[in-house]
Amino acid sequence: MTAPTSSSPLRVAIVGAGPAGIYAGNILSNAVSELGPNRRVEIDLFESLPAPYGLIRYGVAPDHPRIKGIVNSLHEMLDAQAIGADRRVIRFLGNIEVGRDVSIDELQERYHAVILATGAIRDAALPIPGVDLPGSHGAADFVSWFDGHPDVPRTWPLADEQVAVIGNGNVALDVARILAKLPENLRSTEVPDNVLAGLEASAVTDVHVFGRRGPADIKFTPIELRELGEVAGVDLVLDDADFAGVDPAAAPSNQLKIMLRTLTAWRERPENRGSATGNRRRLHLHFWHAPVEITGSGRVEGIRFERTAANADGSVSGTGEYRDYPVTAVYRAVGYFGSPIVDVPFDARRGVVPNEGGRVDGIPGLYATGWIKRGPVGLIGHTKSDATETIAHLIEDAAAGRLTDPVEPADILDLLAEREVEVTTWDGWLDLDAHERALGAGHEHVRERVKVVPREEQVEISRAGVLAR
Numbered sequence: 001m002t003a004p005t006s007s008s009p010l011r012v013a014i015v016g017a018g019p020a021g022i023y024a025g026n027i028l029s030n031a032v033s034e035l036g037p038n039r040r041v042e043i044d045l046f047e048s049l050p051a052p053y054g055l056i057r058y059g060v061a062p063d064h065p066r067i068k069g070i071v072n073s074l075h076e077m078l079d080a081q082a083i084g085a086d087r088r089v090i091r092f093l094g095n096i097e098v099g100r101d102v103s104i105d106e107l108q109e110r111y112h113a114v115i116l117a118t119g120a121i122r123d124a125a126l127p128i129p130g131v132d133l134p135g136s137h138g139a140a141d142f143v144s145w146f147d148g149h150p151d152v153p154r155t156w157p158l159a160d161e162q163v164a165v166i167g168n169g170n171v172a173l174d175v176a177r178i179l180a181k182l183p184e185n186l187r188s189t190e191v192p193d194n195v196l197a198g199l200e201a202s203a204v205t206d207v208h209v210f211g212r213r214g215p216a217d218i219k220f221t222p223i224e225l226r227e228l229g230e231v232a233g234v235d236l237v238l239d240d241a242d243f244a245g246v247d248p249a250a251a252p253s254n255q256l257k258i259m260l261r262t263l264t265a266w267r268e269r270p271e272n273r274g275s276a277t278g279n280r281r282r283l284h285l286h287f288w289h290a291p292v293e294i295t296g297s298g299r300v301e302g303i304r305f306e307r308t309a310a311n312a313d314g315s316v317s318g319t320g321e322y323r324d325y326p327v328t329a330v331y332r333a334v335g336y337f338g339s340p341i342v343d344v345p346f347d348a349r350r351g352v353v354p355n356e357g358g359r360v361d362g363i364p365g366l367y368a369t370g371w372i373k374r375g376p377v378g379l380i381g382h383t384k385s386d387a388t389e390t391i392a393h394l395i396e397d398a399a400a401g402r403l404t405d406p407v408e409p410a411d412i413l414d415l416l417a418e419r420e421v422e423v424t425t426w427d428g429w430l431d432l433d434a435h436e437r438a439l440g441a442g443h444e445h446v447r448e449r450v451k452v453v454p455r456e457e458q459v460e461i462s463r464a465g466v467l468a469r
Contacts, residue, residue: 009040010398011406013107015098015341016117017047018054019074019380020370024115024387025090026077031395044111044412045078046102047094049150050424050458051432052078054119058147059140061174062189063181063227070380078426093412094424095459099342101421102412108365109408113394116341116353116360116368120376124335124351126166130294131332135160139167139175139333146178146199148192150455155194158202160329164303166291167333168211169219173228175331180207180283182233187445190436192453206282208325210289212308213316215246215263222258228283229262235271235282238263242287290318294330302326336376350375358390365403367394428462435461 010032014021025043032041051057056070078090096102107114123138130136135157144152158179165176178186183199191199211218218225229236248260263285271277289305296302307321338351345361347354352375353368360366369390370383397403416423424432432452440447452458 009042010035010113010403011111012041012043012113012115012394013111013412014043014045014115014117015107016054016119016370016372017045017049017052017092017094018117018119018370019056019070020119020372020383020387021045021047021054021115021117022052022074022077023384024117024369024391027384027387027391028394029089031391034395035399041089043090045090045092046096046098047092048097050095050455050462051429052092052094055121058149059121059143060147061143061178062147062191063177063186064174092424092426092429093416094429094462095422095455096416101416101419104341104343104366106408106415107412108404110406110410110412112398112403112406113365113367115390115394116344116366116372117370118339118341118372120336120338120351120371122337122339122351123332124337124376126291126332126334128291128293130296130300133294133296133300134298135296135300135328136294136330136332139165139171139331140336142175142178142331143171146191146195148195148451148453150453150458154453156198157329158198158204160327161203161205162325162327163204163207163329163331164325164327165207165209165331165333167209167335168213168217168287169333169335170221170224171336172209172211172331172333173220173224175333176207176209176283177228177231179204179331180234180281181231182280185232188447190440190447190449190451192451194453204281206284208284208286208327210286210291210305212288212290214287214310215243215260216251216256218256218259220259222255222262225259225262229266231283233279233281235277235279236266236269237271237282237284238267239286240267240272242285243267288316289323290316292322295324300328300330302328303330336371338372338376341372358386358393359397365397422459422463424459424462428465431465432458432462 014025025045029041032039053071053074121140123140145156163179165172183196248257248264251257251260288308290308292304292306294300294303302324304322304324306318308316309319310316340346345354353372354361355368355373358367358369358373360368367390369387373386436449436452439450443450
């Protein structure tokens with residue numbers, strides 16, 4: 001094994017163009033100078049979807065204004081790195097499924113190092129009876145639908161009046177808010193037209209959000225919680241019994257104090273004091289509820305919970321009191337789970353690629369970052385620190401001569417062209433981005449953008465202008 005000479009670039013493939021992959025590429029482009037003042041790096045950023053940004057584009061509710069700032073930041077990183085005299089520092093290559101269109105072995109033949117940043121997009125399991133009944137949905141599938149993911153059905157069943165959302169995290173809040181929100185209040189967002197049409201036909205009247213722990217253990221952030229309370233035309237209903245013994249002043253963090261004070265203020269709203277508001281929908285927050293069984297004959301007809309209580313060590317346990325709710329749809333928002341990558345070790349229990357500090361176990365030159373490295377926990381800040389650790393180890397290995405020089409000099413695009421893979425590029429994304437913004441500007445309800453949903457249409461728009469140039 002030999003380190004690349006100062007005259008040859010360090011060539012790195014990153015698999016996944018969400019925040020984890022983009023941060024890794026940006027950090028690597030700045031860190032390569034540690035290998036010498038003349039050292040260059042060439043990074044190919046592979047993405048299975050035609051467009052970049054991963055879960056930021058396809059995993060966050062469209063009414064989150066703060067996400068726009070994250071997208072702008074990621075865009076600036078890629079756009080700045082995409083400018084080079086003879087070759088781009090970071091080259092975005094979309095619509096490529098690693099493990100199908102090209103193998104990990106073929107990447108390792110062409111690059112000094114390969115970084116896996118594939119994230120976690122599947123729903124974590126909820127092992128209770130009835131979880132597979134029709135009407136029981138994974139939150140990840142619903143999020144993919146309302147975000148216009150190209151590989152999911154265009155329609156979603158919204159014929160149920162009473163629905164349950166299981167979970168006490170930000171995804172649960174996103175799901176509950178989209179289910180409860182009046183569709184006219186989503187028209188200004190980038191929600192796809194097919195999704196808006198589905199929400200306009202929705203029969204939902206009551207959305208029940210259930211958490212296994214109490215109000216002092218919520219996993220939201222103050223921003224998400226505040227957004228929930230600002231949903232127009234929706235009553236927010238809480239049970240005073242769930243707040244017995246809860247003291248906002250005793251909360252261990254300022255963030256939690258803010259959220260508990262917010263919940264306390266909401267309990268004084270008219271809908272929680274028996275007054276009619278005339279609102280068309282209600283959003284109920286339930287705490288101390290552990291799901292026991294989804295009930296029904298042939299499809300969801302209800303859900304049973306056991307009431308829980310806090311133990312001295314901070315855990316919770318069942319009280320033996322059970323409650324049934326006559327909901328006819330259930331959304332499971334209990335976390336995400338990673339997916340295996342062909343020819344790469346995988347920890348099926350944790351849903352991650354086994355690694356030490358980002359170095360994949362047993363495969364020199366292969367690294368991991370983001371949720372596929374550490375599991376689906378943490379926010380954007382954790383993704384940056386995660387990438388910093390992985391890149392530090394990659395640079396260390398390069399400096400020590402532990403990376404193998406590529407044995408195949410040909411550009412990966414030659415191989416993909418032979419296999420007739422319709423690759424999308426950064427210039428193609430700029431074309432698609434401009435197209436979506438033009439659709440939004442021309443919409444009867446002027447919007448920042450209207451997402452193009454079908455994969456084949458995204459690819460056609462992305463490649464048309466580039467091929468014509």
